[in-house]
Amino acid sequence: MANLLADPDSGLTPAQLAARHGLRVAGERPSFGRYSGQLWRYRHFISEYSHAKLTASFSNARLGQLWQVLTPLTNAAVYFLIFGLVLEQTRGMDNFIAYLTTGLFIFNFTQTSLMHGTQAISGNLGLIRALHFPRASLPLAITATQFQQMLGSMVVLIGIVVVTGEPITLSWLMLVPALLVQTVFTAGLTMVMARLGAKATDLKQVMPFVLRAWMYGSGVLYSVDLFAENLPGWATTVVQFNPMLVYIELARISLLENTHLLTDSLLLTWLIALGWALVAGVGGYLYFWRGEQEYGRG
Amino acid sequence: MVNLEMSNDVTMTLPQIQERIPTVVVDDAHVVYRVHGGSGNNLSAVAALKRMVSRNSAPNVREVHAVRGVSFTAYRGEAIGLIGTNGSGKSTLLRAIAGLLPVERGAIYTQGQPSLLGVNAALLNDLPGERNVTLGCLAMGMPPDEVRRKVPEIIEFSGINQRGDFASLPMRTYSSGMSARLRFSIAAAKQHDVLLIDEALATGDKAFRKRSEQRVRELRESAGTVFLVSHQLSSVRDTCERTIWLESGEVRMDGPTSEVLAAYEAFTNGK
Numbered sequence: 001m002a003n004l005l006a007d008p009d010s011g012l013t014p015a016q017l018a019a020r021h022g023l024r025v026a027g028e029r030p031s032f033g034r035y036s037g038q039l040w041r042y043r044h045f046i047s048e049y050s051h052a053k054l055t056a057s058f059s060n061a062r063l064g065q066l067w068q069v070l071t072p073l074t075n076a077a078v079y080f081l082i083f084g085l086v087l088e089q090t091r092g093m094d095n096f097i098a099y100l101t102t103g104l105f106i107f108n109f110t111q112t113s114l115m116h117g118t119q120a121i122s123g124n125l126g127l128i129r130a131l132h133f134p135r136a137s138l139p140l141a142i143t144a145t146q147f148q149q150m151l152g153s154m155v156v157l158i159g160i161v162v163v164t165g166e167p168i169t170l171s172w173l174m175l176v177p178a179l180l181v182q183t184v185f186t187a188g189l190t191m192v193m194a195r196l197g198a199k200a201t202d203l204k205q206v207m208p209f210v211l212r213a214w215m216y217g218s219g220v221l222y223s224v225d226l227f228a229e230n231l232p233g234w235a236t237t238v239v240q241f242n243p244m245l246v247y248i249e250l251a252r253i254s255l256l257e258n259t260h261l262l263t264d265s266l267l268l269t270w271l272i273a274l275g276w277a278l279v280a281g282v283g284g285y286l287y288f289w290r291g292e293q294e295y296g297r298g
Numbered sequence: 299m300v301n302l303e304m305s306n307d308v309t310m311t312l313p314q315i316q317e318r319i320p321t322v323v324v325d326d327a328h329v330v331y332r333v334h335g336g337s338g339n340n341l342s343a344v345a346a347l348k349r350m351v352s353r354n355s356a357p358n359v360r361e362v363h364a365v366r367g368v369s370f371t372a373y374r375g376e377a378i379g380l381i382g383t384n385g386s387g388k389s390t391l392l393r394a395i396a397g398l399l400p401v402e403r404g405a406i407y408t409q410g411q412p413s414l415l416g417v418n419a420a421l422l423n424d425l426p427g428e429r430n431v432t433l434g435c436l437a438m439g440m441p442p443d444e445v446r447r448k449v450p451e452i453i454e455f456s457g458i459n460q461r462g463d464f465a466s467l468p469m470r471t472y473s474s475g476m477s478a479r480l481r482f483s484i485a486a487a488k489q490h491d492v493l494l495i496d497e498a499l500a501t502g503d504k505a506f507r508k509r510s511e512q513r514v515r516e517l518r519e520s521a522g523t524v525f526l527v528s529h530q531l532s533s534v535r536d537t538c539e540r541t542i543w544l545e546s547g548e549v550r551m552d553g554p555t556s557e558v559l560a561a562y563e564a565f566t567n568g569k
Contacts, residue, residue: 014325017371018407021320026406027397045436052433056424059468127421129398130485131437132411296398 029293032286039134046137050144057145072153075108076101076160083221093223094258098161102255103220103248105157109150110186110244111211116142117190118197118204121295128296135295136288139194143187150179161255171254178250184277185243188284195291218244224262236262243276321492321523322372322395322412326404329365329387329394329547364390366547367404372492377514377524379534379555381562382544388527391544392494395525410491413438415482423470427458427480430469434484448487455513456483457506479506486513493517494525511537531559 012020030038058064076097084096093099120138121128128135154175162168197203217239219227227239239245240263250273252259253266261269364387372378380388393399395406396414421430431452435445456479458464458472469477485493495514514537518524528534534541534555541558543551551558 014323014369014371014407015405017320018323018325018405021409023320023323023407023409026395026408026412027400041439042436044442045433045439048433048436052422052425052429055429056422059424127437129393129396130414130481131434132397132413133437133439293397293400 027293029289032289035134035136035289035292039136039140042133042137045133046141046144049137050141050148053141053145054148068149068152069156072101072105072108072156076104076156079104079221095164095166095256098164098166098256099223099252099259100221101157101160102252103218105150105153106182106248106251107215107218107220107244108153109146110182110189110247111215112149113143113146113186113190114193114211115207116146117193118207120190120194121198122201125296135194135292136191136285139190139288140187142194143183143190146186147183154179157255166255166257169257174254175251178247178254178273181273181277182247184281185247185273186280188277188280188282191284191288192280195288198291198295214242214244217242218248219262220248224249227262241272243273243280246273246276319374320371321374321409322525323407324368324370324391324395324404325406326367326369327365327391327394327401327406328363328367328403329390329399330361330363330402331390331399332361364547365394368544368547368549369404370542370549370552372523372525374523375518376540377518377526377538379538379541379558380525380527380544381529381531381534381541381558382550383566386544387547388544389496390547392496392525392527395492396494408492412492412494413485413488413490414494415485415496421469421481424468426466427469427472428453428465430480431465431484434481435487438485438488440488452480452483452487455486455509456480457509475503482510486510486517489520490517490522492523492525494527496527507533531563535559 029035054068058067061067063070079100080097083100117139120142121135124138128138193203193207215221219239224245228236231239245262246269249259249261249269253261263269366387368387368391380391382388390399392414394401395408396412397406397408398414421434425433428449431449432445435448435452436442440448453459453465456476458476458480464472464476469480472480482495493514511533514524514526524537526534526538538555540553541551541555542549543558543562551561
C-alpha cells in the first residue's frame, strides 16, 4: 500500500520532485510586486518597531521622553553660541536664531536617519537571522523613528520662531508638504545606506565626515548668500541643486518672513525638491530590494 | 454497521497518512562561508594600509567548506533530529535551509518560508518582554488583532511570570534562560511550514522543556516539518522519529532515531 502511493514521486530527480510539489529555492528574492505587497502587510510591524525604538532610546535616561525636546534645544544653543555670538554670522540677518534652528533641525532629521541607516542591517542581525520579513521594514522604521523625533523638534522650532517675533502666516502650511517630500527623500537614502552599511562595515566611521561636509554645503550655519558671494558661478549652480539646501530653504521660506531663495524661484525650488524625492525614494527602494537575499548572510 | 463505519473511517484517513508531501528537498548541497579576520594577525593599521596600497582585497578572509554534498528529503509531519559532533555543519545546514546562507553548489528547495529559531535571536533588550512579544509576532507577519489575542498566551507559555511580573520589565533584566524561553515561545506561537530549532530547547528548566516538547509535537501534527539540532540526545529521542547524523559536513547516517543514536553513541564513546 505504502509503496503504491509513494510511486508517483519515485524516479524523480530532487529538482523535479521539488517542482512537482511547488517548493521554491531557499532564500530566493521575491519579485518586486510581491515584495512591495509583503512590505505593505508589514506596515504594523514598521510602526510598532519605530515606536519601540523611540521608547528604547530614552529608556535609560532619567529625564526620559523630555530629551526629545531637550536634544534639539541644546543643539541649537551650542551652534548659536559659536556661530551667532563668537563668529558673528548674525551680521545683516533679521532673525539669525530662527534661521539657524530651522536649518539645524531640518538637516538633523536626514542626518540621524542616514547615520542610523548604516546600522539598519548590521545592527539587527539577530532579528534578521531569526525571522523572515521584508528587510526594507528596518530602514523604513528608522526613518519613521526619526520622523517622530523631528515632529518633536518642530514643536520646539515653532516656539522659537514665534518667540523671536515672526508673524504667523498662511505660508506656514507649506511646511507640511515640504517635510513630507523630505521624508520620502530621507527614506530612500536611508535604504541606500542600509544596503551599503550591510557590506561595508567601515561606512559607519566615514559617515560623520561626509555628513558634516554636507551640512557645511547646505547653508545650515550661515547665510546662503555667502555661497553666491564667495563661490564661482558654476559652483553656486551646483549648490542650488543640493537637496538638503533645497529642503532647508523651503522650510525657511515657509516660516520666516524676511528670507529669499538662492534660486529666487519658488517653483524651481519645489521642482528640485520633488525630483530628488522621486529619484532617492524610488531608486533607494529598488536598490535595497535588489540586495534582499544577501542581508544577514556571512 | 459499526464495522462498516470503522472500515470507512480507515479508508478515509489512510491516504492522508500515506501521501508523503515533501517540504524540504536538499540536493547535493555544498555550503562555503567566508570568515573575516580569520587569520587574526593581519588586523594592524599598517597591514590594512599595505592591503589598500597593494589592492589585495582582504587576505584575512578564510573559506570554510562546512557542508559537503548533503542530500535528503524531508516530508510534512516529520520531526528530524540533526546530530553530530561540534563543527560538523549542523547549524550551517539549518541556516542554508532557512535561506540565510547561499549554497555554493547543489540546491535547497523549501515549502513556504522556513523559520530558524536559534538561541541568538535577539530582540530589543531595552524594552519589556511584553513589548518584545508584540514585536516578534508582528515580525512573523501576524495581523495586529491576532497579536493582541496571542500575547497573554505566549507570556503564559513562556512562564516568565512565574517569579513575579517579569513581562513588564526590560529584557536586559532577564536571565539567559528566561529570554531563551521567551524567544522560543514567540516563535512557536505561529504555524510554520518548516520550523528549524537550533539548540533552543536545551535552555530552560525541566517543566519548560516538557511544555516545549509538547509544543513541537503539536506543530508537527498541524502539518509542519520540524528540524531539531541538539547535543542533548534525550530531547532528540523524545521529539524526533528520524535523525540525520552529520560528520565533517557529510551525512554519515540517515534513518530511524533509535538506530542512528545507537550508532552515534557507539562512535562518540569509541573516540
